[in-house]
Amino acid sequence: AQRVTQPEKLLSVFKGAPVELKCNYSYSGSPELFWYVQYSRQRLQLLLRHISRESIKGFTADLNKGETSFHLKKPFAQEEDSAMYYCALAQGGSEKLVFGKGTKLTVNP
Amino acid sequence: GAGVSQSPRYKVAKRGQDVALRCDPISGHVSLFWYQQALGQGPEFLTYFQNEAQLDKSGLPSDRFFAERPEGSVSTLKIQRTQQEDSAVYLCASSLWSGNTGELFFGEGSRLTVL
Numbered sequence: 001a002q003r004v005t006q007p008e009k010l011l012s013v014f015k016g017a018p019v020e021l022k023c024n025y026s027y028s029g030s031p032e033l034f035w036y037v038q039y040s041r042q043r044l045q046l047l048l049r050h051i052s053r054e055s056i057k058g059f060t061a062d063l064n065k066g067e068t069s070f071h072l073k074k075p076f077a078q079e080e081d082s083a084m085y086y087c088a089l090a091q092g093g094s095e096k097l098v099f100g101k102g103t104k105l106t107v108n109p
Numbered sequence: 110g111a112g113v114s115q116s117p118r119y120k121v122a123k124r125g126q127d128v129a130l131r132c133d134p135i136s137g138h139v140s141l142f143w144y145q146q147a148l149g150q151g152p153e154f155l156t157y158f159q160n161e162a163q164l165d166k167s168g169l170p171s172d173r174f175f176a177e178r179p180e181g182s183v184s185t186l187k188i189q190r191t192q193q194e195d196s197a198v199y200l201c202a203s204s205l206w207s208g209n210t211g212e213l214f215f216g217e218g219s220r221l222t223v224l
Contacts, residue, residue, distance in 0.1 A: 099151035
């Protein structure tokens with residue numbers, strides 16, 4: 001069965017510090033991995049997907065099949081990065097997403 | 110409208126009542142999903158439509174839950190004989206189907222509280 005694990009429920013860093021939000025997955029096939037973000041009083045929205053291999057708002061994430069991980073990283077956190085972050089997995093070619101429980105990131109001034 | 114619209118935004122129901130939650134997806138979006146998000150948890154998949162066809166309902170927790178999308182646009186999630194454990198935010202999402210996993214566009218959710 002597909003499973004996504006985000007081990008940290010809460011993560012707090014200071015502005016300008018590096019941040020890494022961890023995500024591990026369990027899936028035997030070829031997965032597609034995503035990060036979704038929910039800012040305060042906004043709806044859940046796509047941040048980035050591994051297929052695109054792009055940097056969005058300074059965030060990057062690399063799929064590591066050996067470690068079954070898809071950690072989200074940013075070298076210098078900003079206060080506006082404070083939000084709930086959800087890692088999600090889809091079977092290759094399927095639109096159905098399995099979400100992790102989320103990590104609440106707080107960036108302190 | 111520009112985004113996925115859900116109504117009502119908030120619903121309080123007495124245990125045993127039936128509720129209906131509506132989702133109006135982005136115009137032209139083929140795929141529509143319902144997710145349930147309990148407090149402190151991530152969204153949990155309930156069901157999925159492509160146009161009017163319900164292709165996957167494996168996440169519906171019991172036969173009290175029923176979803177439809179009769180004309181391939183607006184969808185309704187119905188919960189019969191609500192129980193306290195049904196209290197959650199119900200999220201609707203839509204996407205353009207392109208043969209691969211695309212971006213899901215979420216609504217603001219319907220928060221259901223069962224007393």
